[in-house]
Amino acid sequence: MDKISVEGGSRLYGRTVIGGMKNSALPVIYACLLIKDECIIENVPRVSDVENSLQILRGMGAYADFVGEHTVRIDASSVGGEIKDFPLVSKMRASSYLMGSLLSRFGEAHLPMPGGCNFGARPIEQHLKGFSYLGATCSEENGLITIKAKEKLKSAKITLDKISVGATINTVLASVLVDGETVIENVAREPHVIDLINFLNACGAKIVHLGSKIVIEGVKELHGIKYRIYPDMIESLTYMACVGVCGGEAELIGAEFSHISYVCDIFGKMGLEIKSDRERIIVKSRGNINGADVITAPYPLFPTDLHPQFAAMLCFANGGGTVTEEIFPGRFGYVAELWKMGAHIVREKNSVIISKSEMHAAELDATDLRAGAALIVASLGADGRSIVNNVGYIVRGYENIVGKISDLGGKIKFIKEI
Ligand code: EPU
Numbered sequence: 001m002d003k004i005s006v007e008g009g010s011r012l013y014g015r016t017v018i019g020g021m022k023n024s025a026l027p028v029i030y031a032c033l034l035i036k037d038e039c040i041i042e043n044v045p046r047v048s049d050v051e052n053s054l055q056i057l058r059g060m061g062a063y064a065d066f067v068g069e070h071t072v073r074i075d076a077s078s079v080g081g082e083i084k085d086f087p088l089v090s091k092m093r094a095s096s097y098l099m100g101s102l103l104s105r106f107g108e109a110h111l112p113m114p115g116g117c118n119f120g121a122r123p124i125e126q127h128l129k130g131f132s133y134l135g136a137t138c139s140e141e142n143g144l145i146t147i148k149a150k151e152k153l154k155s156a157k158i159t160l161d162k163i164s165v166g167a168t169i170n171t172v173l174a175s176v177l178v179d180g181e182t183v184i185e186n187v188a189r190e191p192h193v194i195d196l197i198n199f200l201n202a203c204g205a206k207i208v209h210l211g212s213k214i215v216i217e218g219v220k221e222l223h224g225i226k227y228r229i230y231p232d233m234i235e236s237l238t239y240m241a242c243v244g245v246c247g248g249e250a251e252l253i254g255a256e257f258s259h260i261s262y263v264c265d266i267f268g269k270m271g272l273e274i275k276s277d278r279e280r281i282i283v284k285s286r287g288n289i290n291g292a293d294v295i296t297a298p299y300p301l302f303p304t305d306l307h308p309q310f311a312a313m314l315c316f317a318n319g320g321g322t323v324t325e326e327i328f329p330g331r332f333g334y335v336a337e338l339w340k341m342g343a344h345i346v347r348e349k350n351s352v353i354i355s356k357s358e359m360h361a362a363e364l365d366a367t368d369l370r371a372g373a374a375l376i377v378a379s380l381g382a383d384g385r386s387i388v389n390n391v392g393y394i395v396r397g398y399e400n401i402v403g404k405i406s407d408l409g410g411k412i413k414f415i416k417e418i
Contacts (some may be wrong), residue, residue, distance in 0.1 A: 002391040004402060006379035007411035008361060011287065012243050015251035015280075016407035018236050019045040020070060020229035022397045023094075023305075024195035027169045028229065029053045029064070030097035031196060032074040034104055034177065035203055037224030038063075041072045044229055045399045048392070052088050056095060059084035075224075081106035090143075091115045096166055099127060099147055100173030103136055108148040113140070117368040117393075120330025126164045130171030133158040134178060155180030155218060163188050163298045168214070169196055176205045178218040185213045190299040191259045195230045202227055233259040234305045235398060238373050240264075240283045241309045242405060244272055245316045245381030247287020250408045255281040262300050266292050270317065289313065291321035291356070298327070308334040308374035314354040315343045316381045324351040333367030334374045340364060341382055359383070366390040369397045376401065380410055387415075 020043035030053065032039045044050060046066070054072065057064035060083060062076040081102050089095040093116025102109035116122050128138040128147070133156040136149045155178050160167055168188040175182040187193070189211060197207045197214070202225045206217035236255040243250045244267065257264065257276035264274050264281075270292055273284040291314055296304040304327035314321045315338060325331050329350045338345055340362040344355040361384025366372030372394035379386035388394075391414075394401060402414045 001389060001417055003415040003417065004376065004388040004391055004394070005413045005415055006376060006386045006388065008380050008382040008384060008386065010246065010409070010411060012246045012248035012250055012380070012408040012410055014408040015253060016239065016404040017253045018231045018255040019043070019399050021192055021195065021232040022047055022049060023165070023190070024192040024229045025050055026053055026094035027097050027173070027192065027196045028199045028227065029057065029072070029074065030094070030101050031173060031200060032064070033057070033062070033076045033079060033098075033101035034173065035222045035224055036077040038073060038075045039203070039224045040226040041074065042070065042226065042228040043231070044070050044072045045232065046070065047395060047397050047399050049092055049094060049396045052092055053094060056083065056085055056088055056098070081108065083111050086112045089114060093117070093122060093166070096124060096127060097170060097173060099131070099145065100170035103131055103147050103149060103153070103174050104177050108146070110144065110146050113143045113145060119328045119333060119368055124166070126160050126162055126167035127170045130158055130160065130167055130184070131174055134174055134182070153178045155182040157183045157185070159185040160187065165190050165193060168193055172197065172200070172207065172214060172216065175216050175218065176200055176207065177221070180218055182216040182218065183213060184216070187212065187214050188298055191230055191233060199225070199227045230259070231256045234303065234370070236260060236281060237263055237306050238309050238377065238398070239404065239408065240267060240272065240274075240281075241313045241377045242380050242408065242410065243283045243285050244270065244289050244313050245287070245377055246410075247285050248409065249282065249284040252281045252283065253279060257281055263302065263306065266294065266302070289317045291317040291319035293322045295324040296327050304328055304331060305370055307331055308370045309377050311345070311352055311354060312338060312374040312378040315345070315357045315359055315378060318356055320353070320355040322351055322353050326350065334371035337364045337367070337371070337375055338378055341378055341386070343378070361386040363387045364389065366393045369393050373398060373401070376405070376412070380405070380412070
């Protein structure tokens with residue numbers, strides 16, 4: 001099993017490039033199934049969730065591959081509606097986007113229950129609710145999902161009971177080619193939702209995102225396009241957290257401030273200095289940060305995907321702080337790992353109360369993607385050499401995390417086990 005070794009305790013100085021947003025690239029890749037034409041997608045991160053998604057599309061008969069360092073070409077003109085690689089679909093949450101795309105293109109979708117990071121139940125009833133409004137019938141038996149439209153899908157007024165990135169995206173995918181006007185209320189407004197809508201509009205769709213609702217005027221077909229994915233906001237914030245605990249100064253080339261201004265404001269109050277222009281964010285820290293209390297919530301508020309890394313930061317913060325998790329109540333796998341490093345963390349229901357701790361190196365196990373990133377943040381700030389196991393989780397969503405932290409001056413190494 002591959003590992004990452006981190007020698008903590010030194011300041012970070014350097015610059016690195018922020019890649020494309022994983023959670024945008026994935027729905028855009030699955031949206032290409034709606035298009036009988038070639039699409040060129042730029043700024044796609046080389047992470048395993050992307051590689052696996054391209055493999056799923058290839059299994060269905062599409063051309064789907066990297067044709068440049070971060071450029072993907074997808075031609076789904078000749079795909080069939082049958083998914084060949086069920087085990088791969090069950091490994092990943094984003095494969096749920098097959099439901100919306102296949103329902104739209106073939107009038108039906110049969111697939112296993114999508115997987116994803118292991119932090120508790122990940123229900124999909126809101127996705128299915130969206131499809132039902134459009135006239136499809138949905139059923140689940142022995143972990144297999146069947147969605148079927150007896151007749152052509154029809155436009156609808158849909159209200160989701162819960163704000164969900166996945167259900168919003170899937171409902172958009174299913175309705176973009178449906179005649180008439182579909183309105184989806186109570187939608188997610190994360191930058192990745194906007195990125196997908198921008199992509200579809202560039203392909204000829206007529207979609208307007210109005211904050212809490214999305215209005216879709218169905219079009220007959222979509223055409224191929226060249227499109228560039230937004231920079232990854234969680235990758236940017238993770239490296240900012242590294243600078244927060246270590247001190248130093250980092251230039252994050254390509255990072256987009258407007259997507260993360262809510263968190264940057266909190267980082268500012270914790271003592272980080274943040275400057276940005278159109279090409280970069282520069283973050284500076286004396287390594288002597290203040291605590292904060294945060295509650296995760298849908299965008300534009302505090303992102304759940306930064307919860308574990310932020311909790312790791314609080315272990316080094318004067319006065320400590322709290323994180324309350326309102327999106328995924330099971331997202332606390334990192335806590336027991338930080339305990340191994342000496343962290344004072346008390347869990348109470350869906351909150352953690354964290355005090356400033358004497359953090360030391362330890363051998364740690366990543367329990368999911370962002371938990372793995374949190375262990376790297378903590379290891380960079382702690383004295384001594386830590387080892388992070390289960391690197392497979394981290395490479396699902398961070399491209400070359402070792403190279404990028406090395407660019408910033410971090411003493412970090414990838415240990416390939418044969
Ligand atoms: N939910 C339901 N029913 C549904 C759908 C969602 O109850 O039918 C609940 C979820 O259990 C959760 C909340 O609604 O409590 C929000 O879930 P959402 O659907 O927004 O999450 P998701 O689409 O499954 C995406 C990202 C996650 C990110 C969340 C929230 C992808 C592939 N995944 O998941 O990313 O945490 O949105 O922003 O885009 C990550 O990158 O580490 C990651 C987990």
